[in-house]
Amino acid sequence: MHTQDNIQTYIVKRVLTTCLSLILGSLLMLSACTMPGGKQNISKIRLTIQNTLPIPRKNVPIVLTRYQLRKVNPDFSFKAYSVVTGKAPREVMIPAQADDLDYDGERDQLCFLVDLGEEETKEVSILYDPSFKATLTLDINKQTRAAIFPELNAVAAMESNLIAYLLKPNGAFTAYGKKRAEYFSMDAMFQAELDQSEFDRMPLSPELRQHFESNNITLSQQVQIEIQKPEQQWIVRDLENQEAYFIRKSSDSEVSDLGQETQTNGELKVVKSIGLSLNALLNPETTEMVALNSLEGLIGCGGIALWDKEKAEMIPLPAEGNYVRILADGSIRSVVQRIVPEWNIEGEPRRLTSTTFIYGENPWIEHHIHIDGNLPTGYAIATGIPNLKGANKVDREQGWISSWGTDPRGIDTLGIALIAPTGRDLQDTNRSEKDDLLPVILMPDTAGRLNYRVFAIWGGGIDGIETETAFAEHLQRTTTALNTPPRIKFLPKEEE
Numbered sequence: 001m002h003t004q005d006n007i008q009t010y011i012v013k014r015v016l017t018t019c020l021s022l023i024l025g026s027l028l029m030l031s032a033c034t035m036p037g038g039k040q041n042i043s044k045i046r047l048t049i050q051n052t053l054p055i056p057r058k059n060v061p062i063v064l065t066r067y068q069l070r071k072v073n074p075d076f077s078f079k080a081y082s083v084v085t086g087k088a089p090r091e092v093m094i095p096a097q098a099d100d101l102d103y104d105g106e107r108d109q110l111c112f113l114v115d116l117g118e119e120e121t122k123e124v125s126i127l128y129d130p131s132f133k134a135t136l137t138l139d140i141n142k143q144t145r146a147a148i149f150p151e152l153n154a155v156a157a158m159e160s161n162l163i164a165y166l167l168k169p170n171g172a173f174t175a176y177g178k179k180r181a182e183y184f185s186m187d188a189m190f191q192a193e194l195d196q197s198e199f200d201r202m203p204l205s206p207e208l209r210q211h212f213e214s215n216n217i218t219l220s221q222q223v224q225i226e227i228q229k230p231e232q233q234w235i236v237r238d239l240e241n242q243e244a245y246f247i248r249k250s251s252d253s254e255v256s257d258l259g260q261e262t263q264t265n266g267e268l269k270v271v272k273s274i275g276l277s278l279n280a281l282l283n284p285e286t287t288e289m290v291a292l293n294s295l296e297g298l299i300g301c302g303g304i305a306l307w308d309k310e311k312a313e314m315i316p317l318p319a320e321g322n323y324v325r326i327l328a329d330g331s332i333r334s335v336v337q338r339i340v341p342e343w344n345i346e347g348e349p350r351r352l353t354s355t356t357f358i359y360g361e362n363p364w365i366e367h368h369i370h371i372d373g374n375l376p377t378g379y380a381i382a383t384g385i386p387n388l389k390g391a392n393k394v395d396r397e398q399g400w401i402s403s404w405g406t407d408p409r410g411i412d413t414l415g416i417a418l419i420a421p422t423g424r425d426l427q428d429t430n431r432s433e434k435d436d437l438l439p440v441i442l443m444p445d446t447a448g449r450l451n452y453r454v455f456a457i458w459g460g461g462i463d464g465i466e467t468e469t470a471f472a473e474h475l476q477r478t479t480t481a482l483n484t485p486p487r488i489k490f491l492p493k494e495e496e
Helices: 004-028 066-072 188-194 206-213 278-282 468-483
Strands: 043-050 057-065 081-085 092-094 096-099 109-116 121-128 144-147 156-160 163-167 173-178 181-186 223-229 233-238 243-249 253-255 261-263 268-272 289-291 305-308 313-315 323-329 333-345 348-359 364-371 379-386 391-395 400-406 413-419 437-442 449-458 487-490
Touching: 057 066, 066 109, 081 096, 081 109, 092 109, 096 323, 096 333, 109 121, 144 323, 144 333, 144 348, 156 278, 156 333, 156 348, 163 278, 163 348, 163 449, 173 449, 181 206, 188 206, 188 243, 188 268, 379 400, 379 413, 379 449, 400 437, 400 468, 413 468, 449 468
Parallel strands: none
Antiparallel strands: 043 121, 043 487, 057 109, 081 092, 081 121, 096 109, 144 156, 156 163, 163 173, 173 289, 181 268, 223 233, 233 243, 243 268, 253 261, 305 313, 305 379, 323 333, 333 348, 348 364, 364 449, 379 437, 391 400, 400 413, 413 449
């Protein structure tokens, strides 16, 4: 028997599905429904996305500008569009969003996520109706959020389904890990079924379904299994219910939060992300979100300050005279921008624009900084990551700094890294290894710009890494992928 909440949830999902079919039917060419007015003026932009690396890449952000798209098709419009892969009539929709990042009232970027196999080339089509007048905005399976919470003494907050950040008035960032929700365990005998390749994949067995059913989880018939790490980690995606369950093979014994060791015999543990949960931070006694760096001091986890080279000291951002705007609060990307119109440096005003991006299904943030007029000779930008006092490493050639250890509670594993673009010089400040911060000094380019990424992998979350070796491998793959973006090629129009 369904509870009242379950019935309401079911109704909402069915209504949403129906609305999507009506709105996007003509764009996807998968149903007889048409756009309001019955017009069939559907246009298409085709492109290929090539992974040149011999490693698989998951949830890769692809960003296309309005200029790029209109250069291909001058009538391109963000009013009604859809991004799909595959060939008609078996096209599959990819969640996508269009954002207005220059704040001029018109959308200027299209963003979506793709999975790419080793050296795979994937064809993608952007379908749109240039005659459609209304603007359609749909958040499907929302995985990011950006908001302003004055109660948290922060200028803004942002999150993906994997991690959250508070942006502090002094320029520091505080990272929060999200505790996974644990459902149940099952025998390792199901590992063979989970490890089937996509070519040998059979429908979910009744026995495996029964484990979910007996734990009050009803799976739809549209279930997809993804292998994150063979013989160790998998994702069960319920496409119809828009839910994802993570399965991890435990070690023979594990230590609980209370320090008690228990025997697991390598069983399979089914867990789920707690999802978007910024509101939990409003409760000072929350146990769902765990701070991954100190709440005090400058920089924190990837924040910024001004670096005075002569005095060898950091200067915080001014707490007054600046403003924040949410440029995007979408299903797969959220963007927060902070602007200091007149930053007084050596008696001269400088305009600072700090823009931070976060993407769904990704544990990192990307920070873009622009200083009009650039910086005086004696100054630079300081950033950095927490010193976890485990194993700290720097690779100046590849442009990264990392730290491995445990979270501030000393319970779960934690790895944090900062990656700057290739060729960007990472300078240190000769600080002691005992300090709480591993600072990095970066110089903007001649246009006053710089950008970098920061990520945190927390053992208490669904994407946790258990060993320093595994973290180092993840950092290497992430750095290689960042420095080798996919190749995008627009294709000629198909003959009608």
